[in-house]
Amino acid sequence: MAIDYNRTMLPPKKFFVRPRDKMLHLKNGKWENGVEEESLVLFGVHSCDIHGLKILDKVYLGEPVDPYYKARRESAFIVGISCTPDEYCFCRSLGTDFAMDGFDLFLHELPDGWLVRVGSVKGHELVWENEELFEEVTEEDIQHFRECEEKRAKSFKRKLSKEGLADMLDLAYGSPVWKKYADICLACGNCNMVCPTCRCYEVCDKWINAYEAVRERRYDSCFMESHGLVAGGHNFRPTRLDRFRHRYYCKSYFDPSAGFNCVGCGRCDEFCPAGIEHVKVLDEVRGSLQ
Amino acid sequence: MSENPYLSYDARILEVKDLTPREKLFTLRFVDPEVGENFSFKPGQFVIVDVRGFGEFPISICSSPTRKGYIQLCIRKVGRMTKFIHRMKEGEIVGIRGPYGNGFPMERMEGSNLVLVAGGLGMAPLRSVLWYAIDSGKYEHIWLFYGTKAYEDLLFRDEIVHLLKHGNAMNCSVKLAYEIESPSCIYLERGFSDRVCKGVVTDLFRGEEFDVENTYALICGPPVMYKFVIRELSNRRLSPGRIYMTLERRMRCGIGKCGHCIVGTSTSIKYVCKDGPVFTYWDALSTRGLI
Ligand SMILES: Cc1cc2nc3c(=O)[nH]c(=O)nc-3n(C[C@H](O)[C@H](O)[C@H](O)COP(=O)(O)OP(=O)(O)OC[C@H]3O[C@@H](n4cnc5c(N)ncnc54)[C@H](O)[C@@H]3O)c2cc1C
Ligand code: SF4
Ligand code: SF4
Ligand code: FES
Numbered sequence: 196m197a198i199d200y201n202r203t204m205l206p207p208k209k210f211f212v213r214p215r216d217k218m219l220h221l222k223n224g225k226w227e228n229g230v231e232e233e234s235l236v237l238f239g240v241h242s243c244d245i246h247g248l249k250i251l252d253k254v255y256l257g258e259p260v261d262p263y264y265k266a267r268r269e270s271a272f273i274v275g276i277s278c279t280p281d282e283y284c285f286c287r288s289l290g291t292d293f294a295m296d297g298f299d300l301f302l303h304e305l306p307d308g309w310l311v312r313v314g315s316v317k318g319h320e321l322v323w324e325n326e327e328l329f330e331e332v333t334e335e336d337i338q339h340f341r342e343c344e345e346k347r348a349k350s351f352k353r354k355l356s357k358e359g360l361a362d363m364l365d366l367a368y369g370s371p372v373w374k375k376y377a378d379i380c381l382a383c384g385n386c387n388m389v390c391p392t393c394r395c396y397e398v399c400d401k402w403i404n405a406y407e408a409v410r411e412r413r414y415d416s417c418f419m420e421s422h423g424l425v426a427g428g429h430n431f432r433p434t435r436l437d438r439f440r441h442r443y444y445c446k447s448y449f450d451p452s453a454g455f456n457c458v459g460c461g462r463c464d465e466f467c468p469a470g471i472e473h474v475k476v477l478d479e480v481r482g483s484l485q
Numbered sequence: 486m487s488e489n490p491y492l493s494y495d496a497r498i499l500e501v502k503d504l505t506p507r508e509k510l511f512t513l514r515f516v517d518p519e520v521g522e523n524f525s526f527k528p529g530q531f532v533i534v535d536v537r538g539f540g541e542f543p544i545s546i547c548s549s550p551t552r553k554g555y556i557q558l559c560i561r562k563v564g565r566m567t568k569f570i571h572r573m574k575e576g577e578i579v580g581i582r583g584p585y586g587n588g589f590p591m592e593r594m595e596g597s598n599l600v601l602v603a604g605g606l607g608m609a610p611l612r613s614v615l616w617y618a619i620d621s622g623k624y625e626h627i628w629l630f631y632g633t634k635a636y637e638d639l640l641f642r643d644e645i646v647h648l649l650k651h652g653n654a655m656n657c658s659v660k661l662a663y664e665i666e667s668p669s670c671i672y673l674e675r676g677f678s679d680r681v682c683k684g685v686v687t688d689l690f691r692g693e694e695f696d697v698e699n700t701y702a703l704i705c706g707p708p709v710m711y712k713f714v715i716r717e718l719s720n721r722r723l724s725p726g727r728i729y730m731t732l733e734r735r736m737r738c739g740i741g742k743c744g745h746c747i748v749g750t751s752t753s754i755k756y757v758c759k760d761g762p763v764f765t766y767w768d769a770l771s772t773r774g775l776i
Contacts, residue, residue, distance in 0.1 A: 218491055221538050224578075228489055259490040259740050361751040368750065368773060395744030398737050400538050408538035410491075415744070422745060425735050426563040429708060431748075431774075447751040 198239050201281045202462060206391035207237055207244050208251055211267045214388075214414050216396075218263065221408040229409070230262050232270055239276040243284075243460040245298050246291040247391025248273075253453040254394060272317060275301035277343070283461025285353040285474055291458040292348075305339045355459060355474045356481070363481055364447055368440075370483040376476050377439035379469045384416030386442065386463035386471075392456050395422070417442055443476065490740055493535035493580025494520045499555060501575055504640050508606070509571055510547075511558045513581065526550055527588030528613035529731055529763045533739045534558065534570065535580030542566045543736045543758075546584065547609040549616035556581075559609040559640060585739040586762045589614055589729055594701045595623045602714050603631045604686050604706025608640045610731050611705050619655050625699065627657040632686025632706070635665040636673070649677050660689040686710065690717040697723045704730045711776045715766055728766035732757055732775065748774045 205214075219226040248268075255264035275298040286292040294301065299318035303310040310332065313319050322329055367373075387393040396412040403409060415422065418439070423432035432438045446457040457473070464472045495516040502510040515521035531545045548557035562571045573579065591614075599618055603611045608631060618624045629648070633639045639661075648659045661681045663670050674681045682688060686706070702718050704711060711730055718728055734757040737743035746757035753772040755761065769775040 219489075224537065226492055226537060226580075228492070230489065254742060257741065259488075261742055262489045262491075364751040365773065394742075396737065396742075398541065398743070400540050402538060412743075417744070421735075423735060425733055426561075426567070431708075431734060444750040445747060445754065448749070448754045449751070450754075 196239075198276060199279070200239075201278070202241070202283075202460060202465070204389055204462070204466065206247055206389065206460065206462065207240055208247065208391055208394065210235055210237065210271065211248070211251065211264050212255070212394055212396070212414075216263065216412045217409050218398075218412055219410040221400075221410070222406070226410070228262075230266050232266050235267065235271040236274070237271060238274045240273055240298065241278045241460075242275060242294040242301075243286040243291045243458040244391050245273070245275055245294040246286075246454075246458045247460065249297045250392045250450075250453050250456060250458070251394055253450065272321075273298045273300075275314075277301075277303040277347070279347065280351050281461070282352050283464045284351060284459065285355050285461065286459035287348060287351045288354040288357060289455055289457065289459040291455075292351075293344075303340055303343065305336060305343065307339075310336055310340050353461070353474055355457075355477065357455075360447055360477070360481075361449055363484060364444065364477070367480045367484050370480050372476065372479045372483045373440045373443075374436055375479075376471055377434075377436040380418070380435060380439055380471060381469050382418045382435055382438070383468060384418045385466045385468065387416040387418060388414055389462040389466050390446075391458060391460055391462070392446070417445070443480075446473075447477070490582070491738075493533070493537075493541075493582040495578050496556075496581045498573060498575050498577050498579065501573070504559060504642070505638050507563075507638075508559055508561045508640060510641075511560060511570070511573075512548075512555050513558065513579070514555045515581070516578065521554070524556070524584070526556075526584035528591060528617045529588035529610055530584040530586045531610075531739070531762065532556070532558070532581050532583035532585065533736075534560075534566075535582060536566060536569055537580055539569055540566045541580075541737075543585075543739060545610035545613070545731075547612045549613050549620060551617055551620035559606070559612075561606055583739065585758060587760070589703060589731075589763050591617060591621075596625060596699075598625045598628070598695060598700040600628045600695060600700060600702040600718075601630065602686060602702060602704045602706070603629065604710040605633060605638070606640070607705030607707070607710070607731075609705075611703060612641055612644075614703055615657075619657060625656070627655075628693070629657065629659045630662075630686055630689040631659065632662045632689070632710075633664075635663055636667050636669040639663075646673075649673075649680060662686050662689050685713075687713045687717050690721075695721060695723065697721060697727070700727065702728045704728065708733075708776070711769075715776075718766075725766040725770055729763055730766065730769070730776065731762045732764060733762070734758075748772060750774070 217229045219229050255261040298314040301312040395415040397415040398412050400410050424430045496513040500512040504510050531543050533541050535541045544558045547559045601611045618627050662684045734746035736746050739758045741756045741759040748755050749772045
């Protein structure tokens with residue numbers, strides 16, 4: 196088991212909103228509910244991804260509640276794990292490098308074992324049932340934990356400057372930097388697929404035989420031309436520039452109740468075939484205003 | 486299992502009426518009377534029509550909540566799903582979920598004048614407002630400015646002509662602009678020369694003054710129309726907070742999940758399906774990209 200991985204390609208959202216997700220099942224002209232309950236343990240989730248799930252929670256658990264997401268979220272047991280940032284991570288500058296909640300257990304690596312934080316009743320019960328595996332935390336452990344955290348905090352190489360970001364970006368709507376990058380962008384949509392907070396979906400009905408059909412949703416990307424297209428051929432985001440900028444605006448929106456829509460996981464940078472870097476684009480846009 | 490908001494309710498097609506070669510009016514009633522009772526909506530709200538096994542699409546409710554026992558949808562044949570429903574007949578069943586969206590704030594506007602500005606298919610949601618306002622009698626005066634391509638494209642022709650003739654008794658003045666001339670237009674124009682003209686919808690504002698302290702404007706039409714109508718209203722100093730517009734976007738879920746209808750920038754993001762589809766002009770000034 197690799198527990199010192201940097202990041203997975205797809206974030207844990209894939210367990211809750213699946214890339215292809217069956218919603219309803221049509222039988223004899225009636226929809227049958229497709230919600231399945233199954234238990235799930237996610238082991239080794241990084242704090243940025245836990246924050247990502249909390250942003251998805253705001254969307255999918257907000258009224259009206261999405262029953263598929265809710266069933267999976269409630270049956271999931273999440274074990275977080277501490278990590279060491281690489282050259283792509285910028286979660287610290289967004290405050291998502293540490294999770295206070297959103298997990299059942301969180302494991303922090305210490306020189307001589309693991310410090311375990313308990314984040315939920317489920318987590319608490321699990322610890323109780325397996326008491327023989329745990330020891331009381333000592334002063335020394337806490338000391339080690341602090342040292343590790345401080346060391347980690349210093350090892351971030353990338354930083355998103357959040358100050359006044361929302362207003363700055365809005366003012367820079369016409370900045371030439373958008374165009375410069377939109378011209379390089381391949382509009383492949385990778386950055387959407389791998390982002391822990393991107394969650395646009397398309398819906399499609401499919402017949403499995405002459406009598407039965409399923410309604411399925413699957414990931415969509417705001418880089419696709421069809422994303423803003425309506426009947427009659429009108430497109431609300433007709434150019435790649437519009438679509439490129441839209442993603443940055445959506446990611447940089449600060450929702451007072453949910454926080455930033457970007458958690459700084461660095462996936463969009465690592466998996467962009469055109470080598471476009473999120474922080475660099477935003478910094479350049481800021482620069483173009485001065 | 487808790488309730489699933491993606492499930493639609495059975496509704497029977499009571500009547501299908503051709504309005505124009507492209508648009509049909511569907512009158513629907515929920516099969517389960519209890520669902521029908523609980524289905525209450527406001528003018529400006531929309532439903533998602535579910536043709537099971539084929540797809541879903543959003544459509545404004547074009548009947549008024551004052552007319553109970555049924556809902557009406559005016560559907561233009563433009564693509565795959567709308568073609569499909571145009572082939573459906575009386576007695577057949579479609580799924581309906583909703584109502585969705587905020588709708589027009591009808592209570593807030595009570596006692597005021599309403600200026601309804603419709604372009605083409607934009608007449609559909611405004612028809613709900615129109616009949617709600619007339620039926621309830623709670624509004625001072627109602628203007629309807631309606632721009633259409635040609636007489637043949639005029640939606641709800643009987644009602645519009647009826648209001649041209651007898652609107653005054655209902656505190657309602659209707660004005661009509663058409664772009665393509667035809668014998669029917671000329672005939673109408675002759676009968677109502679002060680209210681029917683060749684031109685676009687903004688031409689109907691000529692010579693009209695409103696009591697801006699006591700008037701609300703409600704606009705719905707193709708995307709290009711808003712700018713021009715708003716200019717007419719702003720020239721008359723109607724406050725951006727008194728101008729309501731209902732907007733269209735691609736929509737999949739109708740309930741703020743699928744992300745397609747998101748508009749705005751880092752300072753303000755709106756979901757057209759749940760924060761709208763009705764927005765004020767002020768919203769458009771503070772959220773980039775709304776219009
Ligand atoms: C709030 C709202 C109210 C509307 N009210 C009405 C109305 O009263 N009368 C009317 O005729 N039309 C209305 N529309 C437009 C109507 O939803 C589209 O015409 C319809 O979805 C087109 O589907 P289609 O498959 O026939 O078209 P196609 O061109 O085949 O569409 C291709 C795909 O794009 C999707 N699509 C195209 N346009 C839209 C759209 N605007 N919203 C969502 N998906 C779209 C379709 O569902 C389809 O999957 C409304 C749209 C919105 C958002
Ligand atoms: S925008 Fe990029 S860095 Fe931010 S959360 Fe999404 S994938 Fe991670
Ligand atoms: S991953 Fe890179 S190239 Fe692909 S759409 Fe995103 S920014 Fe463009
Ligand atoms: S229609 Fe899906 S989010 Fe608005």
